[in-house]
Amino acid sequence: MHKRHWDIFCTVVDNYGDIGVTWRLARQLVAEFAQPIRLWVDDLASFASLCPDLDPALATQTRDGVSICRWDPDFDPTWQPGALVIEAFACQLPDAALRAMAQASPRPLWLNLEYLSAEAWIDDCHSLPSLQSNGLAKHFFFPGFSPRSGGLLCEGSLSAQRQAWQADPAQRQALFAQLGVPPQPAHCRYISLFTYETQALPGLLQAWADGQDPVCLLVPEGRVLASLQPWLGQALPAGAQARRGNLQLVGLPMTDQAGYDRLLWSCDLNLVRGEDSFLRAQWAARPFLWHIYQQEDDIHLEKLQAFMARYASGLSAEARQALLDFHLAYDRGEAEQMAIQWPQWCHHSAEYLSWARRWPEQVLSGGDLASRLVQWVENRLEYGV
Numbered sequence: 265m266h267k268r269h270w271d272i273f274c275t276v277v278d279n280y281g282d283i284g285v286t287w288r289l290a291r292q293l294v295a296e297f298a299q300p301i302r303l304w305v306d307d308l309a310s311f312a313s314l315c316p317d318l319d320p321a322l323a324t325q326t327r328d329g330v331s332i333c334r335w336d337p338d339f340d341p342t343w344q345p346g347a348l349v350i351e352a353f354a355c356q357l358p359d360a361a362l363r364a365m366a367q368a369s370p371r372p373l374w375l376n377l378e379y380l381s382a383e384a385w386i387d388d389c390h391s392l393p394s395l396q397s398n399g400l401a402k403h404f405f406f407p408g409f410s411p412r413s414g415g416l417l418c419e420g421s422l423s424a425q426r427q428a429w430q431a432d433p434a435q436r437q438a439l440f441a442q443l444g445v446p447p448q449p450a451h452c453r454y455i456s457l458f459t460y461e462t463q464a465l466p467g468l469l470q471a472w473a474d475g476q477d478p479v480c481l482l483v484p485e486g487r488v489l490a491s492l493q494p495w496l497g498q499a500l501p502a503g504a505q506a507r508r509g510n511l512q513l514v515g516l517p518m519t520d521q522a523g524y525d526r527l528l529w530s531c532d533l534n535l536v537r538g539e540d541s542f543l544r545a546q547w548a549a550r551p552f553l554w555h556i557y558q559q560e561d562d563i564h565l566e567k568l569q570a571f572m573a574r575y576a577s578g579l580s581a582e583a584r585q586a587l588l589d590f591h592l593a594y595d596r597g598e599a600e601q602m603a604i605q606w607p608q609w610c611h612h613s614a615e616y617l618s619w620a621r622r623w624p625e626q627v628l629s630g631g632d633l634a635s636r637l638v639q640w641v642e643n644r645l646e647y648g649v
C-alpha cells in the first residue's frame with residue numbers, strides 16, 4: 265500500500281543537536297520503515313557540517329532517501345500534509361502549514377518531538393495531547409530511558425556495525441592513520457573531546473599532561489577549542505598537533521555522523537555534549553563524560569543527576585560516586601577538582617568499560633525511538649487511540 269508521507273520541521277537553534285537528531289531520525293524512518301519523509305530545515309549551511317554532500321543552494325534535494333526541503337520564510341503555500349507532522353523541539357510551524365493541516369482531509373497527526381531527558385516526570389507527559397488554536401490536537405513525544413517514554417534514537421544495525429569495528433583493531437589503526445594521529449605507545453589512552461567551553465578543561469588537560477600514562481586527545485573542530493587554546497598557547501585547527509608532557513593533542517575536522525561514530529567507537533573515553541553525541545557515546549559501548557547543555561538556575565544539573573541515577577545503577581557504590589563527582593566537577597567548571605577526579609576515574613576505568621558494554625542492550629530492550637514512534641502512529645491511524 266502507498267504510504268502517506270511524514271513532514272519533519274527543524275529550526276537550527278545554536279548548535280548541531282536539533283538538526284543532528286532530526287536528520288538521524290529521518291534517515292532511520294526511510295531506511296528501516298520505508299516511510300517517505302520530507303525534512304524541512306531553515307539553515308542548510310549548518311546542516312552541511314553534518315552532511316557534507318548537501319548543497320545549501322538547493323530548495324529541494326534527496327539524500328539517503330530523505331527529501332530535504334529548505335524551509336524559507338515564504339513557506340510553500342501549496343504544501344499539503346501527509347499522515348504525520350513532526351515539529352522538532354517546539355519549533356514554530358509556518359502559519360500556512362497550520363492552516364493547511366486544519367483544512368486537510370483526513371487531518372494529519374501532529375506531534376512535538378521534545379528534548380531527551382532521563383527525568384521521571386516525562387513518563388506521565390509522554391504522548392499527551394493539547395488542543396491548538398487551529399482545532400487540531402498536538403501531542404508531546406518525549407524521548408527517554410524508561411519503557412513508558414518515547415525511547416532512544418538508535419538504528420537497528422548499529423550495534424552489529426560497532427561490534428564488528430571494535431573486534432578488528434586494524435580498523436581503529438587505519439582510522440587514526442587517516443586522521444594523521446602520530447604513533448603512540450601501546451598503553452596510550454585515546455580520548456575524544458567534543459564538549460562546550462568549560463573552565464574545568466584546563467585542569468583536566470594539566471592532569472593528562474602530568475599523568476604517568478600517555479593520553480592522546482582527539483579534538484574535532486568546535487566550541488571547546490575556546491577553552492583549550494589559552495591553556496595550550498596555540499590554536500588547534502583540523503590537522504594540527506601539539507604535545508604537552510604526556511599529552512598528545514590532535515585537531516580533527518568535523519565529519520558526517522557515521523564518521524563521528526567511528527571516532528567514538530575507537531576511543532577509550534569520549535567527552536560529549538548536548539543530546540545526540542551523548543547518546544552516540546552510549547551506543548559506542550565505551551566510557552564517556554557528558555557535558556550537558558547549560559540551562560538557567562542549574563536545571564541542567566538536575567537532569568544530569570537524573571541520568572546518572574539511571575546509568576550508574578549498574579556500578580559499585582564507589583565507582584558510581586566517583587563517576588558522579590567527575591561529571592559534576594566538569595559540568596560545574598571546577599578546574600582544580602580535575603587533578604583529584606582524573607586518577608579516580610582511572611582507578612575505576614575497567615569497571616566503567618565493563619558497564620558501558622552492557623548498558624546499551626539493557627536500555628534499548630523496550631524498543632528504540634523510531635520503532636515506538638511508528639507504533640504510536642499506527643495505533644492512532646488504525647484504532648484512533
Ligand SMILES: Cc1cn([C@H]2C[C@H](O)[C@@H](COP(=O)(O)OP(=O)(O)O[C@H]3O[C@@H](C)[C@H](O)[C@@H](O)[C@H]3O)O2)c(=O)[nH]c1=O
Nearest residue numbers: 279280281284484518519520521524537538539540541
Ligand atoms: C564532532 C561531530 C559531531 N557530529 C554531530 C553529532 C551530533 O549529531 C551533532 C552534535 O549534537 P549534540 O551532541 O546534540 O550537541 P549540540 O550542542 O550540537 O546540540 C545541542 O543543541 C542545543 C540547542 C540543544 O538544546 C541540546 O540539547 C543539544 O541538542 O553533531 C558530527 O556529525 N560530526 C562530527 O565530527
